[in-house]
Amino acid sequence: MNLVDKTKKTFALTTPLYYVNDLPHIGSAYTTIAADVVARFQRLLGRSVLLVTGTDEHGQKIQRTAESKGLPPKKFCDEMSTGFISLWQLLEIKYDRFIRTTDPRHEALVKEFFQRVWSNDDIYLGQQKGWYCVSCEEFKEERELLEGHRCPIHPNKEAEWRDEQNYFFRLSKYQSQLEKLYQSQPDFIQPETRRNEVLNFVKQGLQDFSISRVNVEWGFPVPADPNHTLYVWFDALLGYVTALLEPDEEPNLENALAKWWPINLHLIGKDILRFHAVYWPAMLMSADLPLPERVFGHGFLTKDGQKMGKSLGNTLDPVALTRNYGADAVRYYFLKEIEFGKDGDFNEVRFINVLNADLANDLGNLLNRTLNMVKKYCAGNLPSITTEDIPIDNPLKVIGLHLGEQVKIAYEALAFNQACDAILKIVQASNKFIDEQAPWSLYKKGQQQATEAVLYAVLESVRLAAYLLSPVIPNISSDIYQQLGFEIDFNEQSQTAIVAPFDIHGTWGVLSGDQKLGDPRPVFKRIETPK
Numbered sequence: 099m100n101l102v103d104k105t106k107k108t109f110a111l112t113t114p115l116y117y118v119n120d121l122p123h124i125g126s127a128y129t130t131i132a133a134d135v136v137a138r139f140q141r142l143l144g145r146s147v148l149l150v151t152g153t154d155e156h157g158q159k160i161q162r163t164a165e166s167k168g169l170p171p172k173k174f175c176d177e178m179s180t181g182f183i184s185l186w187q188l189l190e191i192k193y194d195r196f197i198r199t200t201d202p203r204h205e206a207l208v209k210e211f212f213q214r215v216w217s218n219d220d221i222y223l224g225q226q227k228g229w230y231c232v233s234c235e236e237f238k239e240e241r242e243l244l245e246g247h248r249c250p251i252h253p254n255k256e257a258e259w260r261d262e263q264n265y266f267f268r269l270s271k272y273q274s275q276l277e278k279l280y281q282s283q284p285d286f287i288q289p290e291t292r293r294n295e296v297l298n299f300v301k302q303g304l305q306d307f308s309i310s311r312v313n314v315e316w317g318f319p320v321p322a323d324p325n326h327t328l329y330v331w332f333d334a335l336l337g338y339v340t341a342l343l344e345p346d347e348e349p350n351l352e353n354a355l356a357k358w359w360p361i362n363l364h365l366i367g368k369d370i371l372r373f374h375a376v377y378w379p380a381m382l383m384s385a386d387l388p389l390p391e392r393v394f395g396h397g398f399l400t401k402d403g404q405k406m407g408k409s410l411g412n413t414l415d416p417v418a419l420t421r422n423y424g425a426d427a428v429r430y431y432f433l434k435e436i437e438f439g440k441d442g443d444f445n446e447v448r449f450i451n452v453l454n455a456d457l458a459n460d461l462g463n464l465l466n467r468t469l470n471m472v473k474k475y476c477a478g479n480l481p482s483i484t485t486e487d488i489p490i491d492n493p494l495k496v497i498g499l500h501l502g503e504q505v506k507i508a509y510e511a512l513a514f515n516q517a518c519d520a521i522l523k524i525v526q527a528s529n530k531f532i533d534e535q536a537p538w539s540l541y542k543k544g545q546q547q548a549t550e551a552v553l554y555a556v557l558e559s560v561r562l563a564a565y566l567l568s569p570v571i572p573n574i575s576s577d578i579y580q581q582l583g584f585e586i587d588f589n590e591q592s593q594t595a596i597v598a599p600f601d602i603h604g605t606w607g608v609l610s611g612d613q614k615l616g617d618p619r620p621v622f623k624r625i626e627t628p629k
C-alpha cells in the first residue's frame with residue numbers, strides 16, 4: 099500500500115496525549131505552549147499546519163483513579179478531558195485536532211495497525227515478570243529503581259511485581275534498523291543530549307516489550323485474544339494517527355495517513371523519550387509505515403529549584419497562573435527564560451521581574467511613549483516618511499534587516515529563548531536610539547523631518563518585534579499591531595488566510611507613513627511584586 103505522498107507541503111506536529119488521571123499540570127502546559135508557538139510560526143511562513151493534541155485515557159492508572167472517585171472510567175475521562183480543553187483555551191492554544199483515545203474511531207485504527215504488526219509475525223505470547231510502575235505505565239529494570247522498588251520519577255510510589263502471560267512486541271528484531279535510522283537521520287532525536295541517551299540505551303541491546311495486560315479492563319481488547327487488554331502505550335501512540343482523520347472520514351489507516359503523515363515533529367518531555375524514539379519507530383517499521391521526521395524531548399520544570407510534586411506540596415497550577423497573569427505572560431516566561439531541551443525553573447519573583455522588564459518596560463513603554471510623541475509632534479501620523487528615507491546605516495534598520503531571518507532559524511531549531519533574545523535586542527536598541535536621538539529636542543529645534551525619521555524607525559522596530567513575537571505573545575502582538583493601525587489579530591490566523599505572511603511582515607520597513615495610527619494604550623500592565 100503506498101500510503102504517503104511526500105511532495106505535500108504540510109507541517110503536522112503533536113504534543114503528547116496527556117493522561118487524564120489528574121488535572122493538567124504545568125509540564126503539560128509547557129509542551130503545549132511550545133507546540134502552539136511552533137504551529138503559529140509555521141502558519142506565518144505560509145505552511146499548512148496541523149497541531150494535534152489530546153488525551154490518553156486508557157490503562158490501569160486511569161482505571162484505578164476512576165475507581166477511587168467512584169466513577170465509571172468513561173464518565174471520569176469525559177470530565178477530566180474538559181479540564182485540558184479549557185486550559186488550552188485559557189492559554190490561547192490554537193490546536194487543530196483534539197484526540198481522545200476513547201474515541202470510537204480510534205479502536206478501528208488500533209485494530210488495523212495491530213493486524214499489520216501481527217501479520218508481520220512481530221507479536222507473540224510470553225511470560226512477563228518484572229516491576230511495573232503504574233504511574234509511568236511502564237516496566238522498570240531492577241537497576242533503575244530506588245530503594246524499596248520505588249520509581250525514580252514517582253518516588254512516593256512503589257513499583258508492583260508482575261508475573262503474568264502477556265503478548266510481546268518483537269522490538270529486538272528492529273535493533274539494527276533503528277541504529278541505521280539514528281545514523282542516517284541524525285536529527286531524528288533532538289536535542290543532542292537526548293539523542294545520546296537513546297543511542298546508549300539502544301546500544302545495550304533491545305528487549306521485546308509486552309503490549310497486553312491481564313486484569314486491566316479499561317482499554318481495547320487485544321484483537322487476537324480478547325482476554326487480554328492492549329497495553330496503554332500501544333494504543334496511545336496510535337492516537338497520533340487517528341487524530342489525522344478528517345472528522346467524518348471512515349476510520350482506516352489509508353484515510354488517516356493520506357494528508358498529514360508522516361508527522362513532522364513530536365514534541366515531548368524527556369521522560370517519555372524511549373516510547374517515542376525507540377518503541378514508536380520500531381512499531382511503525384513493523385507495520386511498514388513511514389516514520390516521523392523528528393522527536394524533540396524537552397527538559398523538566400522545577401519550582402524554586404525543587405522537583406515539583408503533589409507529595410512535596412509545591413505544584414504550580416497552570417490554570418491559576420494563567421488566570422492571574424494572562425496567557426501571554428505565562429507563554430513568554432517559559433519560552434524566554436528556559437533553553438528548550440534543558441531543565442528549567444519557575445520562581446515567581448523572577449517571573450514578575452522578567453515580565454516587567456521585557457514586556458511592560460522595554461516593549462510596552464517604548465510603544466506607548468513613541469506613539470504619544472507621534473501624537474504630539476506629528477499630529478498623530480508620519481505622513482511624509484517611508485522606509486527609503488531611513489539611511490541604510492540607521493542602527494535599527496541594520497538590526498532589523500536581518501532579524502527576521504535570524505529569528506526564523508531560531509524558531510525552526512526550537513530555540514525559543516534565542517528567538518526572544520534576538521527580538522528583545524531590537525527593542526532595547528530602540529530604547530537606546532530614542533534616548534540618544536532625543537526627538538523632543540529635534541522637534542523643538544524645528545527639525546520636523548528628523549523627528550519623524552526617529553519615530554518611524556522606532557515604531558517600525560516595535561512592529562517587527564511584535565510580529566516576530568506573535569507566536570509567543572499573540573495578544574500583546576495583536577494589540578501593538580492594532581495601535582499601529584493594522585486590522586490584524588494574530589489569534590485569527592487560519593489555514594486558508596494568513597493575515598500577515600512572514601515574507602512581507604517579517605522584514606524591516608513595512609510601516610508606511612500614511613498609516614493611520616491608533617490611540618496609545620498600555621499593552622502590558624506592570625505587575626506589582628507581592629509582599
Ligand code: MSP
Nearest residue numbers: 114115116117125126154334335366367368398399
Ligand atoms: N500519556 C502519556 C503520553 C502519551 S503520548 C502518545 C504521558 N502523559 S503525561 O500526562 O504523563 O505526560 C505529559 C507530559 O508532561 C510529558 O511530555 C512529560 O514529559 C511532561 N511533564 C511531566 N512533568 C513535567 C515537568 N515537571 N516539567 C516539564 N514537563 C513535564 O506521559
